[in-house]
Amino acid sequence: MNSQRLAAILWLAALAAASAWVVTQTSIRSDISSFMPRAKTPVQQLLLTELRAGPVTRITLISIGGASRDALAMQSKAIAARLRASGLFVRVANGEPIVDGAEREQLFAYRYLLSPAVDEGHFSAAALRDALQQRLRELASPLPVFDRPSLALDPTAELRTMLTAWRGSAEPRSYRGVWFDDRGERALLLAHTRVAGFDLNAQEQAQRAVREAAEAAGVAPLALGLSGPGVYAVASRDLIRAETRRLGIAATLVVMLIVLVSYRSLRLLLVGAIPLVSAVVAGVLAVDLVFGAVHGIALAFGVTVIGVAIDYPIHLFSRFSGERSTRKSLASIWPTIRLGVITTAMGYLAMTATDFPGMAQLATFAIAGLLAAAACTRWALLGLLPADCTAGQMWPSADWCARRRRPPAQWGWLLALAGLLSVVYVLGRGETPWQDDMAASSPIPASLMARDRHLHARLGVADTNHVLVIEAANAEAALQASESLAVDLQPLVAAGVITSFDHPARYLPSARTQLARRAILPQPDRLAADLVQAQAGLPFKADAFSPFIAAVSAARTLPPLLLENLQDTALGARVRSALLPVGDGWAALVLLAGVARTEALSRWLAEREQPNLRHLDLRRDTRSLMMDFRQHAFGRALWGLLAMVLVLWLGLRSAKRTIAVLAPGLLAVVIDIAALCMTGQLLSLFHLVSLLLVVGISIDYGLFFSRDDAHQRERARTFHGLVVCALSTVAVFGLLATSELPVLRAIGSTVAIGVSLSFVAALVIARPVRSPGTAGRI
Amino acid sequence: MRKLAEVRTADGRFIERKYISILSEPLVMKGSVRYQSPDYVRKEYDGPERQSYEIRGDHLVVELADGRKREISVDDHPALRAFVESYRGTLAGDLETLQRYFELELDGRMENWLLRLTPRGDELADYLSEIVVLGRNDFVYSVETLEASGDRSIMTLEPGSE
Numbered sequence: 001m002n003s004q005r006l007a008a009i010l011w012l013a014a015l016a017a018a019s020a021w022v023v024t025q026t027s028i029r030s031d032i033s034s035f036m037p038r039a040k041t042p043v044q045q046l047l048l049t050e051l052r053a054g055p056v057t058r059i060t061l062i063s064i065g066g067a068s069r070d071a072l073a074m075q076s077k078a079i080a081a082r083l084r085a086s087g088l089f090v091r092v093a094n095g096e097p098i099v100d101g102a103e104r105e106q107l108f109a110y111r112y113l114l115s116p117a118v119d120e121g122h123f124s125a126a127a128l129r130d131a132l133q134q135r136l137r138e139l140a141s142p143l144p145v146f147d148r149p150s151l152a153l154d155p156t157a158e159l160r161t162m163l164t165a166w167r168g169s170a171e172p173r174s175y176r177g178v179w180f181d182d183r184g185e186r187a188l189l190l191a192h193t194r195v196a197g198f199d200l201n202a203q204e205q206a207q208r209a210v211r212e213a214a215e216a217a218g219v220a221p222l223a224l225g226l227s228g229p230g231v232y233a234v235a236s237r238d239l240i241r242a243e244t245r246r247l248g249i250a251a252t253l254v255v256m257l258i259v260l261v262s263y264r265s266l267r268l269l270l271v272g273a274i275p276l277v278s279a280v281v282a283g284v285l286a287v288d289l290v291f292g293a294v295h296g297i298a299l300a301f302g303v304t305v306i307g308v309a310i311d312y313p314i315h316l317f318s319r320f321s322g323e324r325s326t327r328k329s330l331a332s333i334w335p336t337i338r339l340g341v342i343t344t345a346m347g348y349l350a351m352t353a354t355d356f357p358g359m360a361q362l363a364t365f366a367i368a369g370l371l372a373a374a375a376c377t378r379w380a381l382l383g384l385l386p387a388d389c390t391a392g393q394m395w396p397s398a399d400w401c402a403r404r405r406r407p408p409a410q411w412g413w414l415l416a417l418a419g420l421l422s423v424v425y426v427l428g429r430g431e432t433p434w435q436d437d438m439a440a441s442s443p444i445p446a447s448l449m450a451r452d453r454h455l456h457a458r459l460g461v462a463d464t465n466h467v468l469v470i471e472a473a474n475a476e477a478a479l480q481a482s483e484s485l486a487v488d489l490q491p492l493v494a495a496g497v498i499t500s501f502d503h504p505a506r507y508l509p510s511a512r513t514q515l516a517r518r519a520i521l522p523q524p525d526r527l528a529a530d531l532v533q534a535q536a537g538l539p540f541k542a543d544a545f546s547p548f549i550a551a552v553s554a555a556r557t558l559p560p561l562l563l564e565n566l567q568d569t570a571l572g573a574r575v576r577s578a579l580l581p582v583g584d585g586w587a588a589l590v591l592l593a594g595v596a597r598t599e600a601l602s603r604w605l606a607e608r609e610q611p612n613l614r615h616l617d618l619r620r621d622t623r624s625l626m627m628d629f630r631q632h633a634f635g636r637a638l639w640g641l642l643a644m645v646l647v648l649w650l651g652l653r654s655a656k657r658t659i660a661v662l663a664p665g666l667l668a669v670v671i672d673i674a675a676l677c678m679t680g681q682l683l684s685l686f687h688l689v690s691l692l693l694v695v696g697i698s699i700d701y702g703l704f705f706s707r708d709d710a711h712q713r714e715r716a717r718t719f720h721g722l723v724v725c726a727l728s729t730v731a732v733f734g735l736l737a738t739s740e741l742p743v744l745r746a747i748g749s750t751v752a753i754g755v756s757l758s759f760v761a762a763l764v765i766a767r768p769v770r771s772p773g774t775a776g777r778i
Numbered sequence: 779m780r781k782l783a784e785v786r787t788a789d790g791r792f793i794e795r796k797y798i799s800i801l802s803e804p805l806v807m808k809g810s811v812r813y814q815s816p817d818y819v820r821k822e823y824d825g826p827e828r829q830s831y832e833i834r835g836d837h838l839v840v841e842l843a844d845g846r847k848r849e850i851s852v853d854d855h856p857a858l859r860a861f862v863e864s865y866r867g868t869l870a871g872d873l874e875t876l877q878r879y880f881e882l883e884l885d886g887r888m889e890n891w892l893l894r895l896t897p898r899g900d901e902l903a904d905y906l907s908e909i910v911v912l913g914r915n916d917f918v919y920s921v922e923t924l925e926a927s928g929d930r931s932i933m934t935l936e937p938g939s940e
Contacts, residue, residue, distance in 0.1 A: 142831060
């Protein structure tokens with residue numbers, strides 16, 4: 001067995017082992033957080049934690065339609081009951097009373113410490129008399145109030161006051177006690193999952209539970225609407241999976257077809273597939289080893305590697321004309337391929353060290369994939385082919401390739417002019433071509449995101465764009481700060497700066513407040529005396545309210561209700577969503593709704609001079625985070641470019657040829673950017689990665705086009721390889737441009753345009769350069 | 779019952795007495811009721827707290843003394859269901875609906891009959907023990923409601939409008 005055969009067998013064995021490992025061991029993630037920058041400050045951290053795992057990510061909005069209002073109300077109640085019993089949700093709200101059972105008993109016991117109505121004078125004779133008269137009116141009415149059975153215990157209706165205060169001010173319209181949309185056509189439910197939005201398997205389980213509950217309640221599958229961050233995340237993972245599979249298969253078929261048509265050899269077709277598979281497997285393996293998991297987008301990116309990795313075997317196969325041994329053919333092009341792949345890898349190396357895990361994954365994938373494809377072409381392919389392997393009748397034919405004449409060198413000036421105009425156009429537009437909206441880097445399609453903004457608003461799900469964060473040493477201090485902030489925010493509501501706000505102490509007052517309320521609860525004798533006065537002339541029995549006196553008396557020794565006492569309750573879930581441990585301390589989140597005048601809010605904040613209070617404007621802050629990161633990534637890309645120039649120059653030892661090789665790519669990138677801007681696209685980080693890919697591919701083109709091949713026949717073979725490479729690359733990326741995923745669409749269109757331009761520019765500009773040192777080798 | 783089903787409209791004045799455990803004396807309310815075949819009932823209270831309850835089908839519109847209106851579904855209030863179905867169902871002679879909610883027991887003769895309604899469903903039974911309706915020919919003159927809590931109300935009616 002010769003060494004080539006041995007190398008091939010070893011390669012295939014390693015490939016099989018790696019494939020098996022990848023298939024069985026690799027975990028795939030698809031949460032949006034990999035495509036968010038890492039935070040540098042605690043507040044940024046909080047922001048990102050909120051975006052990734054916060055209560056907002058746990059919301060599932062359920063809407064049902066397709067039946068009469070009465071039927072929908074029944075279905076809503078049935079679904080809610082089933083979901084509450086499932087244990088998968090901390091809260092399922094559909095308009096029915098939010099607390100019941102044991103939780104209601106607990107809250108009832110604490111009514112005099114929790115009710116916002118309890119203050120000095122609340123139990124005076126006059127106030128009690130008002131309350132009793134109101135109760136009499138309720139007794140006379142044919143519509144009984146829900147707390148009627150506890151009248152003797154709670155004549156001031158404290159529980160009702162609490163529950164009313166907790167209901168949102170902006171609740172949807174209600175019919176038969178169940179929420180409906182404005183038109184009364186769809187019943188609405190709001191479910192908070194127990195798990196965070198990024199835990200996709202658990203989210204999927206929760207969504208399945210919703211579907212089953214809906215089916216059990218008799219809702220037709222099409223009449224059920226589900227949305228929310230968790231729903232999007234699962235949908236986008238499924239979409240990424242489906243798109244990766246679809247485009248992966250399509251790209252492979254197209255590449256195979258092109259190879260088959262170009263070389264008319266089944267053997268070359270099969271052998272040519274090995275570098276492709278090697279590239280994808282190596283990419284997944286490298287990302288998994290470095291990052292511990294592979295993001296779905298990085299996997300989808302693997303499809304793009306197919307479009308580039310095929311170039312190496314193509315350059316080789318184009319030389320299989322039967323005149324030379326395969327070994328000689330390989331030897332003649334390997335130095336060129338080697339320089340090209342090392343240069344491209346250097347470009348990506350700078351990107352692997354970014355703060356953006358998703359971006360670093362893409363770069364790692366590209367480096368590992370391209371190196372594997374090149375190495376496979378160099379060491380493993382020849383062993384699988386006979387030494388005199390010949391391609392079939394090539395297409396385009398050798399004659400056609402030989403007859404091609406290069407366009408006149410003067411065309412280079414036209415290209416340079418186009419490049420210059422593109423720069424002027426992009427810079428002259430006055431607006432940044434960059435998309436700094438986080439949503440643009442999200443793998444989630446925009447149509448999904450937009451679908452239910454309206455529903456969110458209707459359900460009073462707080463607009464989380466504006467959040468005040470109060471940091472404090474402990475939960476109690478955070479609650480106290482939240483209470484005093486709530487008092488100070490009232491004037492802003494009155495002035496119309498904001499429409500409303502929500503804060504944790506609204507649901508759970510601080511221990512200090514609870515103790516203050518406890519302190520003003522009257523002594524039993526005093527309360528009894530005031531009650532006698534209040535009851536004068538009213539038809540209540542003299543001793544009717546002794547249970548009330550006992551209850552108030554009992555409340556006078558109750559320890560305050562703390563967050564720890566609210567495990568597994570609807571109220572606890574609400575409080576916990578806005579009161580969380582951060583670093584060494586705690587933070588209270590005050591959500592502002594309907595911020596009408598941001599400047600007035602900023603002014604108010606500046607005047608407070610409260611160092612532990614911060615205003616998160618999620619849209620503004622994520623934007624600035626993205627901007628920081630984009631500048632950082634842009635810097636990285638420039639370093640990458642510099643590294644590429646250096647490697648090229650070291651490899652070529654000729655400034656002239658280095659320029660000839662690089663210029664087409666740079667021109668292509670500049671014109672590409674202008675073309676993307678003209679079609680109205682804003683550039684995201686995915687475009688940046690794609691542009692780096694374009695530079696890498698165009699360097700290959702530049703290197704091959706500027707080879708100083710000695711013979712006319714040799715030049716024709718080089719040309720043949722380049723044509724087939726360009727065709728396959730444009731075909732694969734053109735396919736990607738049809739994807740439903742914004743990310744793949746961005747990569748596809750950028751590279752397809754860029755590579756076409758690169759080919760033309762290299763054809764014109766990258767002319768053979770005679771240099772004494774490297775002529776005929778690279 | 780068949781005789782009752784022929785009633786097209788019925789107007790009456792009522793006096794309602796509610797005996798509630800924590801009250802030393804019953805609450806007394808007066809007002810008027812109007813029934814219109816097949817499913818319309820309006821109950822209006824006299825006095826300063828003048829409020830009216832208008833039911834058509836399953837919809838209840840409450841109008842308070844200050845003119846505010848509230849729309850409610852009868853289904854949400856078992857107590858309301860008890861009143862609506864016992865009074866309206868009896869007047870309408872609608873055995874089918876009555877039997878959906880109650881066990882029925884009819885006693886007496888045409889000129890003086892007694893209809894005892896015992897709730898079927900748990901939701902209703904949680905609130906209500908029984909309703910006794912007394913009638914003379916096609917006129918209902920008393921509806922007595924016994925609540926599960928032991929509280930009781932008696933509504934006596936006489937024909938004629940205000």
